Amino acid sequence: MSTHKWVAIHQPNFFPWLGYFDKIARSDLFVFLDDVQYQKTGGTWSNRVKLLINSEGRWVTAPIDRSYHGTRTINEITFSEKEEWRWKILKTIQAAYRRAPHFSEVWEVIEPLVCNPVETLAEFNVHAITGLTAAIGLDTSRFVRSSCIPTGSVATQRLIELTRSVGGDSYLCGGGSSGYQEDLAFADAGLNLLYQGFSPVPYQQQGAKDFVPGLSIIDAAMNVGWSGVMGLLAAGKADLCTP
Secondary structure (H helix, E strand, O other): OOOEEEEEEEOOOOOOOOHHHHHHHHOOOEEEOOOOOOOOOOOOOEEEEEEEEEEEEEEEOOOEOOOOOOOOOOOHHHEOOOHHHHHHHHHHHHHHHOOOOHHHHHHHHHHHOOOOOOHHHHHHHHHHHHHHHHHHOOOOEHHHHHHHOOOOOOOHHHHHHHHHHHHEEEEOOOOHHHHOOHHHHHHHHHOOOEOHHHHOOOOOOHHHHHHHHEEHHHHHHHHHHHHHHHHHHHHHHHEEOEE
């Protein structure tokens, strides 16, 4: 993007959509925000994502243990079952995409990622995202975990501190963050701030009459292949914008 050292920070999501990987591709360093409080009630992208099932975008979910009291951070969250949910998700993927043009090459990568036996949600997601990033041809050495970086701040100030801690001078913010961050705080801290611009380009989806957006990267890979995913990322890039 420039001579600046760009840092992106995001919670480790469950088999994320293309925009997540666009954010990775644009960054010099990508920090997994794995030690923030987990949202106990309601939906979250941390343990679920949509796949194309029967021509519709439908949720696929990894069950988590919600029996704890008080609060927990994402890296403290564990799954509520051991192996059964993994096999259920694999069967769902097989049924939904077995006729997709790139099923074999994608299945070879996806199956071991889903079968990863780790017990914690954050560890599972970080491992999966790292594997997916490698599959599409991006460098995985850019990844850092916030839990490995001691900080004493919260909210926007923590993002600033994390960016500085990894040697960044510029922060790449997701488009969905506009309106709640204290944007001027970045300038006051001597950091550049730009919002990510990504508009997914429609691609041919096996079994869909009209394009269904917002699905897991699994859907894109099944339909265009791993090399094709890089093409979608390049085609979907929009100009970065200042807040």
